[in-house]
Amino acid sequence: MYRTLQLQLQARIEALLMERYEISLANLAVELPPKIEFGEMALPVAFELAKRLKKAPRAIAQELQAELAATPGVAAVEIAGAGYLNVKLDRAAMVKRMAADEHAAVGGGGFRLVEHTSINPNKAAHVGHLRNAILGDSFARMLKKDEYKAGWDTGVQNYIDNTGVQVADIVVAMTELQGMSLADVRAWMAELQAAGKRLDYACWDLYAEVSQWYEADAPRVGERRQLRLDTLHAIEAGGNEKAEIAELIATGVLRRHLETMERLGIEYDFLPRESEILHLHFWETARALMVERGVLYLETEGKNKGCWVMRRAISAAAGVELSESGPDEDAKIIVRSNGTVTYVGKDIAYHLWKYGLLGKDFGYAKFREYATHTCWISTTHGEDPHPSFGHADAIYNVIDSRQDDPQTQVKESLRALSYVDESDRYTHLNYAFVGLTARTAEDLGYVLSDEDKAKNFIEVSGRKGFGVKADDLIDRMIAAARKEVEARHPELEEAERAQIAEAIGVGALRFFLLRFTRNTVIAFDYQDALAFDGETGPYAQYAAVRAANIFRKAGVSEEAAMAAVADLDLAEMLVGDEGTSVWEVWLTASRLSLVLEQAIAAAEPAMLARYAFALAQQFNNFYHRHHILTETDEARKMLLLATAAVARRELVRVLGWLGIVVPSAM
RNA sequence: GCGCCCGUAGCUCAGCUGGAUAGAGCGGCAGCCUCCGAAGCUGUAGGUCAGAAGUUCGAAUCUUCUCGGGCGCACCA
Numbered sequence: 001m002y003r004t005l006q007l008q009l010q011a012r013i014e015a016l017l018m019e020r021y022e023i024s025l026a027n028l029a030v031e032l033p034p035k036i037e038f039g040e041m042a043l044p045v046a047f048e049l050a051k052r053l054k055k056a057p058r059a060i061a062q063e064l065q066a067e068l069a070a071t072p073g074v075a076a077v078e079i080a081g082a083g084y085l086n087v088k089l090d091r092a093a094m095v096k097r098m099a100a101d102e103h104a105a106v107g108g109g110g111f112r113l114v115e116h117t118s119i120n121p122n123k124a125a126h127v128g129h130l131r132n133a134i135l136g137d138s139f140a141r142m143l144k145k146d147e148y149k150a151g152w153d154t155g156v157q158n159y160i161d162n163t164g165v166q167v168a169d170i171v172v173a174m175t176e177l178q179g180m181s182l183a184d185v186r187a188w189m190a191e192l193q194a195a196g197k198r199l200d201y202a203c204w205d206l207y208a209e210v211s212q213w214y215e216a217d218a219p220r221v222g223e224r225r226q227l228r229l230d231t232l233h234a235i236e237a238g239g240n241e242k243a244e245i246a247e248l249i250a251t252g253v254l255r256r257h258l259e260t261m262e263r264l265g266i267e268y269d270f271l272p273r274e275s276e277i278l279h280l281h282f283w284e285t286a287r288a289l290m291v292e293r294g295v296l297y298l299e300t301e302g303k304n305k306g307c308w309v310m311r312r313a314i315s316a317a318a319g320v321e322l323s324e325s326g327p328d329e330d331a332k333i334i335v336r337s338n339g340t341v342t343y344v345g346k347d348i349a350y351h352l353w354k355y356g357l358l359g360k361d362f363g364y365a366k367f368r369e370y371a372t373h374t375c376w377i378s379t380t381h382g383e384d385p386h387p388s389f390g391h392a393d394a395i396y397n398v399i400d401s402r403q404d405d406p407q408t409q410v411k412e413s414l415r416a417l418s419y420v421d422e423s424d425r426y427t428h429l430n431y432a433f434v435g436l437t438a439r440t441a442e443d444l445g446y447v448l449s450d451e452d453k454a455k456n457f458i459e460v461s462g463r464k465g466f467g468v469k470a471d472d473l474i475d476r477m478i479a480a481a482r483k484e485v486e487a488r489h490p491e492l493e494e495a496e497r498a499q500i501a502e503a504i505g506v507g508a509l510r511f512f513l514l515r516f517t518r519n520t521v522i523a524f525d526y527q528d529a530l531a532f533d534g535e536t537g538p539y540a541q542y543a544a545v546r547a548a549n550i551f552r553k554a555g556v557s558e559e560a561a562m563a564a565v566a567d568l569d570l571a572e573m574l575v576g577d578e579g580t581s582v583w584e585v586w587l588t589a590s591r592l593s594l595v596l597e598q599a600i601a602a603a604e605p606a607m608l609a610r611y612a613f614a615l616a617q618q619f620n621n622f623y624h625r626h627h628i629l630t631e632t633d634e635a636r637k638m639l640l641l642a643t644a645a646v647a648r649r650e651l652v653r654v655l656g657w658l659g660i661v662v663p664s665a666m
Numbered sequence: 667g668c669g670c671c672c673g674u675a676g677c678u679c680a681g682c683u684g685g686a687u688a689g690a691g692c693g694g695c696a697g698c699c700u701c702c703g704a705a706g707c708u709g710u711a712g713g714u715c716a717g718a719a720g721u722u723c724g725a726a727u728c729u730u731c732u733c734g735g736g737c738g739c740a741c742c743a
Contacts, residue, residue, distance in 0.1 A: 026683090029682095029683075031682085035686090038686080042685090044686090044724095051723080057723080084686070232743090304741075333740090343743050401670085401738090402737060404669095405670085405738060455735095455736095456735085457736095488703085504705090515679080519671060521736070521737090532705050534691045535690065535692085539705070539706090542705050543706090545705095549703070552702095553702060610680065610690090613691085620706060621707075624707045627702065630702080665703095666703085
């Protein structure tokens with residue numbers, strides 16, 4: 001609702017400036033004043049105009065004041081400080097519109113493809129992977145259609161590198177360290193399953209073991225590295241025993257990853273795999289296109305002689321002829337002199353597919369059934385009918401910021417191929433990695449050097465088998481929540497207690513990883529994550545639960561309270577200290593769609609987490625100050641009830657976008 | 667060496683496209699459960715926004731430099 005009025009005010013000012021001064025400004029700021037006494041919206045526009053009009057800001061503000069005051073929904077406009085235009089809204093009118101759930105529309109046309117998780121299917125997921133998946137899942141929820149917004153048609157995919165070196169490492173561990181055949185691997189996996197053991201956990205240890213083994217015997221290091229490469233190539237080629245072992249392990253671990261993520265409410269629509277990118281020859285098609293458009297060329301001299309390299313946008317833009325400038329030594333190698341394609345090359349092909357520019361598609365097979373939809377996986381020859389995901393208008397890749405450079409190269413390649421719009425709508429939703437605090441690292445039994453202790457965080461390492469496994473973390477979060485629930489609600493049924501504990505544990509975890517902005521390195525600490533007080537998920541959940549408790553006892557539904565507001569004479573009840581403290585809840589609640597818009601534009605779910613906390617805090621203040629159930633003035637009681645209802649409604653919505661469920665009790 | 671990111675209260679972090687007296691949580695101290703559940707609320711102490719110069723009516727925010735920290739720079743994936 002705030003955004004609706006903001007847009008109206010902006011349009012009004014724009015028209016006014018054009019009419020009076022024939023000026024149009026690039027951006028008209030309409031901000032939230034630092035204090036409620038200054039009103040609900042502040043315009044510093046007079047400062048902007050002072051120089052151009054050669055007038056004092058205050059004088060300009062005075063000229064605009066009266067006309068702005070005539071805007072619908074505005075109660076008064078005051079001039080403050082050196083020339084601020086402070087807008088006071090018609091509180092009663094706004095409350096009535098909000099009670100009717102009027103709000104700005106969020107959404108648009110086109111298909112948006114969000115890619116996240118993308119964990120190598122060779123070991124258990126850890127906290128770093130959780131940050132990725134939770135960021136991506138929350139962002140997809142922000143985009144998708146739901147009861148609040150039309151949103152965008154959105155697909156969620158999880159890229160599976162099932163033919164990479166990390167999977168090769170596990171195959172080496174199986175065949176060399178364990179001396180297993182394909183049949184042995186099958187038997188081993190069945191054994192694990194029967195014993196209720198997690199395959200991804202077993203692989204976690206094996207991966208650490210084989211990583212050490214490569215380097216353990218100095219004279220044989222070269223030989224073992226070669227073995228690793230040969231295994232990789234066998235897997236890429238397919239149609240042999242090692243490739244079958246890889247397929248078995250990768251698929252098994254992938255299933256485990258999906259189970260882990262489902263515990264956090266994270267689901268996928270499609271799982272494109274590298275094996276299909278290879279076998280369906282995506283790269284060959286992309287290569288032909290790149291050569292045809294002059295983006296890829298054979299280097300004939302210099303250090304990259306014999307390689308196919310990518311013509312860089314800078315030299316292309318400057319119109320530099322290749323022959324004149326000599327070899328571009330910094331050009332990115334796409335095809336090595338031995339004819340094999342690099343990772344970036346494959347990624348370019350894959351991204352052409354995402355935009356429907358490759359002229360090819362995957363085969364599709366059903367892989368997993370969720371409660372509301374099917375998750376598909378890529379195959380060479382798929383089932384019919386099937387959906388297709390390679391027709392995006394905008395894409396979001398949730399990938400660690402250590403991959404900023406390769407991501408930029410893929411983006412640049414699209415630009416060089418003159419897919420400029422596609423390149424512009426390519427968002428690398430990057431984020432800094434997750435380390436561990438020294439305290440948590442030591443709790444996990446890791447021995448720290450003095451150098452480590454001096455650092456702010458300790459980096460996790462899959463190769464060393466060092467890190468916090470996702471399932472362990474989720475288990476501990478839920479167990480901690482359960483302990484609290486048991487103490488507070490011994491009267492509840494076991495099933496309900498379990499459900500509440502799960503909502504709280506997951507809510508705390510998701511909030512913990514979302515409250516940091518993306519480029520902040522997180523030093524993960526068990527003690528901090530398990531805190532359920534202050535700026536946490538449970539704090540926000542608790543506010544919503546408290547609001548619900550009021551309605552249970554009041555004998556009035558939230559809907560009825562909202563509907564009743566339409567007939568009340570509110571103006572008197574929303575002024576003064578008491579009235580303003582009620583109004584501030586509505587004001588904060590009114591900013592929901594504005595904050596959502598900003599969070600989408602910045603691709604920053606943390607903005608919503610901050611907002612959820614602020615709204616919960618606002619509600620808790622209100623809850624403490626106004627005792628609703630004992631209020632004797634019926635009209636006022638109804639307004640207070642509606643206030644609790646609006647806070648709860650928007651809290652449930654914003655938490656929903658963060659993938660956090662409000663439990664039945666706390 | 668080159669490129670990107672960061673430096674804000676004791677600690678962990680916010681601070682929207684420059685705007686009013688720089689905020690929050692945790693921790694500290696002092697209070698609040700005969701009153702809708704205290705996973706809560708109130709009050710209080712605590713900052714040279716790393717440093718310097720510049721642009722601007724106005725800078726934590728933009729520019730340059732210095733200092734300190736992180737990450738990335740393979741014919742690996």
